[in-house]
Amino acid sequence: MKAWSKKLGAVMLAGSLMIGGMALGGVIQGPEKAYAAEDVQRNVVSVVGKGELSLKPDVVYLSIGVNATAATAEEAQKTIGAKISKISALLKTTWGIADKDIQSTQFIVQPNYTYTEKEGQQIKGYIAQHSLKVTYRDLNKVGQLLDAASAAGANNIGNTQFAIEDPSALEAQVIEKAMANADAKAGVIAKAAKRSLGQVITVTQSDDGNHPVVYMENAAMAKSSADAAGGTYVEPGEVRVSTQLSVMYELK
Numbered sequence: 001m002k003a004w005s006k007k008l009g010a011v012m013l014a015g016s017l018m019i020g021g022m023a024l025g026g027v028i029q030g031p032e033k034a035y036a037a038e039d040v041q042r043n044v045v046s047v048v049g050k051g052e053l054s055l056k057p058d059v060v061y062l063s064i065g066v067n068a069t070a071a072t073a074e075e076a077q078k079t080i081g082a083k084i085s086k087i088s089a090l091l092k093t094t095w096g097i098a099d100k101d102i103q104s105t106q107f108i109v110q111p112n113y114t115y116t117e118k119e120g121q122q123i124k125g126y127i128a129q130h131s132l133k134v135t136y137r138d139l140n141k142v143g144q145l146l147d148a149a150s151a152a153g154a155n156n157i158g159n160t161q162f163a164i165e166d167p168s169a170l171e172a173q174v175i176e177k178a179m180a181n182a183d184a185k186a187g188v189i190a191k192a193a194k195r196s197l198g199q200v201i202t203v204t205q206s207d208d209g210n211h212p213v214v215y216m217e218n219a220a221m222a223k224s225s226a227d228a229a230g231g232t233y234v235e236p237g238e239v240r241v242s243t244q245l246s247v248m249y250e251l252k
Helices: 002-028 030-042 073-093 139-151 167-192
Strands: 044-055 059-070 102-116 120-136 156-163 197-205 215-217 223-226 232-235 239-251
Touching: 044 167, 059 073, 059 102, 059 139, 073 102, 073 120, 073 139, 120 139, 120 156, 139 156, 139 232, 167 197, 167 239
Parallel strands: none
Antiparallel strands: 044 239, 059 120, 059 156, 102 120, 197 239, 215 239, 223 232
């Protein structure tokens, strides 16, 4: 009887240890891990900070081109070739624009089709187009330059885009403004939640790569009008340099 009791006691003791081990494992591993995850979620705040600068542009990109029609492709090509050569020479000699700041962006020679029920689709001559992208830095003379280009044969002047030529010099400023904006937002949220703001946990710039984001918006569309002398007036306006940061903070 005593032997049986001892065996039964041993079995009960072993069972108790096993159950205790399971309970102990549950306390250490399961609940504690879950609590840690919830604790992290309860003690952070994420905001987006935005930084922006508005300033006067220092460069303008001009699209200056020539369109021509002729009976043959060769004739159309020669016509625009002569005019583009004249315009390029004018830009370089009279306006002092360097070769690197004059770039061909479009050159097209294509048939000009017409259609009638009697003849169907027919080629009625050819259309040629040649456009130059011109980088110019004297913003006070943009209107005069466009007038001179038109007088030299340019008949297709496209968008006039004002910009900051080297926005990288402004990166630090917009990043600092974005971070200050994020700090202010997170501080307000923490105060409203009756908490205090801790250290920064992560910072991510809105970028599709690993490089800092500084993007420019073009100035408001350039305003062209005739002044009293019949010339062209172009208003540069302002450009904006911007970035934004996604910042996660610790909450105390």
